[in-house]
Amino acid sequence: MGFKMxxxxxxxxxxxxxxxxxxxITEAGSGHPGASFSAAEIMGTLYFKRMRHDPSNPNxxxxxxxxxxxxxxxxxxxxxxxxxxxxxxxxLRTLRQLGSRLQGHPVxxxxxxxxxxxxxxxxxxxSEGIGLSVGIGIALAKKLDGKKNRVFVLIGDGESDEGQIxxxxxxxxxxKLDNLVTILDRNRIQQDGFTEDIMPLDPMKDKWTxxxxxxxxxxxxxxxxxxxxxxxxxxxxxxxxxxxxxTVKGNGIRHMANNPQWHGKAPPKRQTEVLLEELESECLxxxxxxxxxxxxxxxxxRKVEREGVDMIHLDVMDGRFxxxxxxxxxxxxxLRRLTSLPFDTHLMIENPLEKIQDYIxxxxxxxxxxAEACTENEFREIQERLIDNGISPGIAINPGTDVPKxxxxxLHNLDVVIVMSVNPGSAGQKFMPEVLTKMVVLNKQLxxxxxRGYIEADGGIDATTLQQTYDAGARIFVAxxxxxxxxxxxxxVIQLRHKAEVALxxxxxxxxxxxxxxxxxxxxxxxxxxxxxxxxxxxxxLHAIR
Amino acid sequence: MLLGSEKKTADMRGAYGDTLVELGRDDPRxxxxxxxxxxxxxxxxxxxxxxxxMFNVGIAEANIVSVAAGLVIAGKxxxxxxxxxxxxxxxxxxxxxxxxxxxxxxxxxxxxxxLTVGPDGASHQQIEDIAEMRAIPNMRVLVPADAxxxxxxxxxxxxxxxxFYMRLARPSCDIIYAxxxxxxxxxxxxxxxxxxxxxxxxxxxxxxxxLEAAKELKRKGVSCRVVDMFSIKPxxxxxxxxxxxxxxxxxxxxxxxxxxxxxxxxSEVIGETYPVPIKRVGVQDIFGESARDEEIDxxxxxxxxxxxxxxxAVLEARSRSRK
Numbered sequence: 001m002g003f004k005m006x007x008x009x010x011x012x013x014x015x016x017x018x019x020x021x022x023x024x025i026t027e028a029g030s031g032h033p034g035a036s037f038s039a040a041e042i043m044g045t046l047y048f049k050r051m052r053h054d055p056s057n058p059n060x061x062x063x064x065x066x067x068x069x070x071x072x073x074x075x076x077x078x079x080x081x082x083x084x085x086x087x088x089x090x091x092l093r094t095l096r097q098l099g100s101r102l103q104g105h106p107v108x109x110x111x112x113x114x115x116x117x118x119x120x121x122x123x124x125x126x127s128e129g130i131g132l133s134v135g136i137g138i139a140l141a142k143k144l145d146g147k148k149n150r151v152f153v154l155i156g157d158g159e160s161d162e163g164q165i166x167x168x169x170x171x172x173x174x175x176k177l178d179n180l181v182t183i184l185d186r187n188r189i190q191q192d193g194f195t196e197d198i199m200p201l202d203p204m205k206d207k208w209t210x211x212x213x214x215x216x217x218x219x220x221x222x223x224x225x226x227x228x229x230x231x232x233x234x235x236x237x238x239x240x241x242x243x244x245x246x247t248v249k250g251n252g253i254r255h256m257a258n259n260p261q262w263h264g265k266a267p268p269k270r271q272t273e274v275l276l277e278e279l280e281s282e283c284l285x286x287x288x289x290x291x292x293x294x295x296x297x298x299x300x301x302r303k304v305e306r307e308g309v310d311m312i313h314l315d316v317m318d319g320r321f322x323x324x325x326x327x328x329x330x331x332x333x334x335l336r337r338l339t340s341l342p343f344d345t346h347l348m349i350e351n352p353l354e355k356i357q358d359y360i361x362x363x364x365x366x367x368x369x370x371a372e373a374c375t376e377n378e379f380r381e382i383q384e385r386l387i388d389n390g391i392s393p394g395i396a397i398n399p400g401t402d403v404p405k406x407x408x409x410x411l412h413n414l415d416v417v418i419v420m421s422v423n424p425g426s427a428g429q430k431f432m433p434e435v436l437t438k439m440v441v442l443n444k445q446l447x448x449x450x451x452r453g454y455i456e457a458d459g460g461i462d463a464t465t466l467q468q469t470y471d472a473g474a475r476i477f478v479a480x481x482x483x484x485x486x487x488x489x490x491x492x493v494i495q496l497r498h499k500a501e502v503a504l505x506x507x508x509x510x511x512x513x514x515x516x517x518x519x520x521x522x523x524x525x526x527x528x529x530x531x532x533x534x535x536x537x538x539x540x541x542l543h544a545i546r
Numbered sequence: 547m548l549l550g551s552e553k554k555t556a557d558m559r560g561a562y563g564d565t566l567v568e569l570g571r572d573d574p575r576x577x578x579x580x581x582x583x584x585x586x587x588x589x590x591x592x593x594x595x596x597x598x599x600m601f602n603v604g605i606a607e608a609n610i611v612s613v614a615a616g617l618v619i620a621g622k623x624x625x626x627x628x629x630x631x632x633x634x635x636x637x638x639x640x641x642x643x644x645x646x647x648x649x650x651x652x653x654x655x656x657x658x659x660x661l662t663v664g665p666d667g668a669s670h671q672q673i674e675d676i677a678e679m680r681a682i683p684n685m686r687v688l689v690p691a692d693a694x695x696x697x698x699x700x701x702x703x704x705x706x707x708x709x710f711y712m713r714l715a716r717p718s719c720d721i722i723y724a725x726x727x728x729x730x731x732x733x734x735x736x737x738x739x740x741x742x743x744x745x746x747x748x749x750x751x752x753x754x755x756x757l758e759a760a761k762e763l764k765r766k767g768v769s770c771r772v773v774d775m776f777s778i779k780p781x782x783x784x785x786x787x788x789x790x791x792x793x794x795x796x797x798x799x800x801x802x803x804x805x806x807x808x809x810x811x812x813s814e815v816i817g818e819t820y821p822v823p824i825k826r827v828g829v830q831d832i833f834g835e836s837a838r839d840e841e842i843d844x845x846x847x848x849x850x851x852x853x854x855x856x857x858x859a860v861l862e863a864r865s866r867s868r869k
Contacts, residue, residue, distance in 0.1 A: 144577070
């Protein structure tokens with residue numbers, strides 16, 4: 001069984017939710033961006049992938065329940081509900097305003113609260129530390145009725161100061177509520193400062209374990225880890241499950257991240273467009289394990305996982321579609337056990353439709369086939385089967401080929417387009433700069449036709465070409481030799497990230513300049529911009545900002 | 547007449563526990579949450595009969611009421627009970643935000659309200675709860691006068707949607723409604739005794755004292771109307787206004803602080819409808835103290851919660867009446 005997450009689709013929806021949340025917050029002039037963003041992946045993974053629910057029938061008797069105890073994450077919660085289909089996301093722009101259904105803190109939707117709530121909200125929050133108890137009540141009722149509904153409760157670390165959290169913790173242990181999963185958004189920041197200064201909470205894992213919970217610890221911004229823990233949670237019996245999600249408050253907007261100042265403050269409305277651009281510009285690094293010394297794939301995966309890369313790129317070559325042969329589904333199957341990192345599988349093979357099931361069974365997360373290797377009908381079938389199996393479908397094009405016209409018919413179910421910047425199948429080729437123009441044009445055309453997925457740059461990507469392809473619209477970067485050939489994997493990944501950051505900062509600064517808010521943006525961003533001042537040639541300008 | 551010739555008493559908690567068992571038999575949605583006081587509250591009777599529907603979460607009142615809210619969200623009708631000192635004393639916020647705001651079917655039935663808790667002293671003598679609970683939007687507040695009322699009202703709140711707060715007294719209370727055919731309607735006070743010179747509006751165990759006071763006054767030639775205002779919220783405005791108009795003076799009697807309780811409600815209503823002199827009998831904004839069970843009457847006397855004090859209050863209000 002795969003995670004069924006359709007990784008890139010999930011990432012995109014979470015990105016959209018963040019974007020709608022920030023629009024609501026800047027429009028309202030208040031709200032809690034920090035908490036909305038630390039919990040974005042948690043809420044997104046639940047609503048877009050894990051929970052059984054039906055936006056067209058919010059009271060569905062078989063639904064799973066979500067209780068948002070840390071209710072100040074309302075903007076993020078609302079935007080997640082909207083992206084999930086409970087209401088039109090444009091309504092986020094009414095957040096916190098008089099007459100809005102989107103109150104400062106979410107309100108349980110019922111006949112009594114139609115004016116101040118939206119369908120899908122089960123619980124009225126706002127006062128801290130209560131939601132877990134409510135989740136326990138629901139879980140008890142479902143057990144009593146012999147029902148299979150599951151209850152997911154999101155709690156914050158700040159609210160864990162409340163004694164009631166621990167009253168509830170004891171009770172869930174007593175009642176052996178294995179239909180209850182609590183996720184702790186451990187962002188380590190509360191209104192007055194850092195949690196460990198205000199009221200130390202650690203060791204959290206030990207505390208919850210001692211209260212008779214099964215505890216799984218994850219990086220709360222890695223959807224694959226969250227899903228993995230949720231899948232494990234479903235196997236736990238006679239115990240409630242705590243998923244301790246280590247998160248970054250304000251994650252997604254670099255100058256808000258990990259800064260207590262942004263607990264409950266809205267960024268100025270004039271910055272909205274730049275903030276949206278930043279959210280849309282998240283980049284993913286996918287090392288290709290065929291680079292560097294031969295084989296030894298396991299070691300290469302372990303090494304890059306430690307460096308926090310986003311995915312593993314798997315180049316499958318059959319010696320027919322391309323001159324080289326690498327590995328096939330059986331190898332991927334073995335590698336799958338090593339990591340929960342998404343597998344970004346690039347099939348450089350003939351007749352991909354014939355082999356597709358092997359790669360589905362190997363639990364790849366993204367499977368990309370070549371436009372040159374299939375017909376429209378074949379691709380349609382591949383796409384359908386991948387979607388059914390929760391796998392992100394992609395299409396790749398060689399430097400000399402254009403996107404086939406038929407691809408424009410199925411863009412909404414297309415998660416990635418790999419634009420090759422070398423001819424696949426033989427090592428040591430140089431990046432082909434003419435591909436940059438192609439990428440810019442293609443990106444524009446695809447967006448115009450409603451493509452909401454990712455452009456992936458593959459072939460000769462290093463520190464320099466990463467920036468170029470980034471500017472051309474790529475957001476996923478396959479790095480082979482740049483990671484594995486230099487002998488310093490750690491340094492290489494840092495350098496690639498740094499270059500991506502420089503590209504991002506330059507882009508945002510240019511945008512701010514266009515909007516006539518350059519100084520304003522630089523002031524808000526000063527502590528972030530300092531490390532890139534030299535490369536962005538803004539040293540003096542930055543220095544002048546107090 | 548309502549009062550029998552010889553006084554009979556009955557335990558309110560016992561009536562609650564028995565009724566809960568009956569309700570549980572008829573309706574599988576009925577569940578109960580307790581907090582280490584289930585024996586005392588007599589909800590244990592329900593737990594013994596339906597163990598799978600009884601949840602004891604220990605001494606954790608915030609958790610009691612919030613777990614009850616969760617049970618209701620998942621389709622149950624939840625009764626949550628402990629001592630009045632702690633529900634609402636320790637969880638007004640949870641009651642407000644988690645139960646009242648979303649209008650959940652949580653029925654808070656608490657005991658040991660008022661001074662008659664006895665030996666436990668002021669820490670356990672809840673005298674502010676009516677004020678706290680009635681100030682929350684959506685909440686309904688009931689203070690039954692005897693065990694018969696308890697049976698009726700428990701059934702009523704179980705079958706009426708939304709949140710309720712119902713406070714019971716610890717001691718065995720005089721039976722007021724010996725005539726069991728008497729109806730109880732939410733938001734309607736019951737006239738127990740008619741009269742023309744003044745009205746005594748009471749709730750809880752002060753209703754029997756109000757009836758005694760009316761008797762005393764009758765001997766002095768003062769004709770008193772006596773109203774059992776078991777429904778503090780919603781309040782029977784029409785009846786109060788009518789009493790003001792027809793009798794010209796009002797005394798209230800409650801085992802609660804005179805601030806914000808029944809006396810407060812009645813004052814508000816007559817002030818806005820038909821202002822007449824009023825005198826509030828109740829705890830005069832001070833904390834109580836311990837008293838052994840056999841000293842309860844003396845305790846009430848010490849704090850002015852007696853028939854004699856009510857009679858005095860009636861005469862005082864009447865003396866200011868322009869009727």
